[in-house]
Amino acid sequence: MTRLLQLSDPHIVPEGQLAYGVVDTAAALADAVDTINRDLHLYGPVDLAIVTGDLTDFGSPEEYARFRNIMDGLPIPYRVIPGNHDLRENLRQAFSEDGWMPDSGPIVWSVDLPDFGVVALDTLVEGQHHGLLDDRAVRFLVDALEAFNGKPVLVATHHPPFATGIIPMDVNNLRNGSLLRDILDAYAGETRLICGHVHRSVTTVYGSSVAMIAPGVSHSVTLDQREENPHTLSLEPGGFMLHEWRNGLVSHTVAARFPADRHPFSSPEEKPEGASRA
Numbered sequence: 001m002t003r004l005l006q007l008s009d010p011h012i013v014p015e016g017q018l019a020y021g022v023v024d025t026a027a028a029l030a031d032a033v034d035t036i037n038r039d040l041h042l043y044g045p046v047d048l049a050i051v052t053g054d055l056t057d058f059g060s061p062e063e064y065a066r067f068r069n070i071m072d073g074l075p076i077p078y079r080v081i082p083g084n085h086d087l088r089e090n091l092r093q094a095f096s097e098d099g100w101m102p103d104s105g106p107i108v109w110s111v112d113l114p115d116f117g118v119v120a121l122d123t124l125v126e127g128q129h130h131g132l133l134d135d136r137a138v139r140f141l142v143d144a145l146e147a148f149n150g151k152p153v154l155v156a157t158h159h160p161p162f163a164t165g166i167i168p169m170d171v172n173n174l175r176n177g178s179l180l181r182d183i184l185d186a187y188a189g190e191t192r193l194i195c196g197h198v199h200r201s202v203t204t205v206y207g208s209s210v211a212m213i214a215p216g217v218s219h220s221v222t223l224d225q226r227e228e229n230p231h232t233l234s235l236e237p238g239g240f241m242l243h244e245w246r247n248g249l250v251s252h253t254v255a256a257r258f259p260a261d262r263h264p265f266s267s268p269e270e271k272p273e274g275a276s277r278a
């Protein structure tokens with residue numbers, strides 16, 4: 001069985017700092033790595049992990065080094081794409097020795113896993129918060145889909161191409177998402193679009209595909225759909241996703257941190273008279 005872990009939006013800041021003055025994002029990423037290490041034997045093996053952007057908060061070399069240091073504890077090979085908080089060339093520099101990233105242009109890559117392909121796309125417009133697929137990324141997607149030739153494909157972007165109702169995020173989503181939808185609609189096989197950026201779990205039908213936003217491993221963008229949205233973050237539990245092939249793509253959301261205790265559903269307590277239990 002083929003499995004892909006998705007972590008998103010760790011927003012690592014320099015040592016000794018809290019993101020936005022309140023979030024220990026490095027601790028949150030370390031929690032996710034620890035949870036994966038602890039529980040992987042329950043659902044693994046996993047072929048690959050992907051981090052769908054906003055690896056760092058400011059894109060500095062120091063932040064990328066800190067990110068890599070924490071991710072070195074992950075027992076799975078991983079790859080990344082940039083988000084709007086990343087700086088493309090600093091990110092490229094941090095991963096240049098790994099050999100899976102193009103030397104120039106958008107940071108795009110694809111992997112042919114046993115049951116599905118993965119196509120990862122760079123939507124970063126440096127200096128802007130919205131996303132855009134440039135011509136080279138579009139061409140890469142079209143060529144990769146042609147090579148996958150009807151095999152199921154999971155496409156990853158940082159910016160989602162659909163609205164969530166959270167206005168400050170929706171104005172900065174993927175601007176040319178309809179082009180992406182048209183390309184996926186024309187593909188002969190099953191597709192799934194996996195995104196980040198909104199730091200919360202959101203799912204929608206997207207043309208012939210299903211599009212999903214993964215929770216952030218750390219903080220969330222507040223679910224606030226009022227017109228005068230002050231754009232805040234919430235310290236909701238972080239999480240990550242497991243995408244797997246079960247005669248179709250199946251996606252699980254897992255909390256980044258929770259107690260290791262397991263409690264059997266069967267209980268020595270007497271069942272109340274007339275009660276049933278799930």
Ligand SMILES: [Fe+2]
Pocket residue numbers: 009011053054083085197198199
């Ligand atoms: Fe983010």
Ligand SMILES: [Fe+2]
Pocket residue numbers: 053054083084085158196197198
């Ligand atoms: Fe983002």
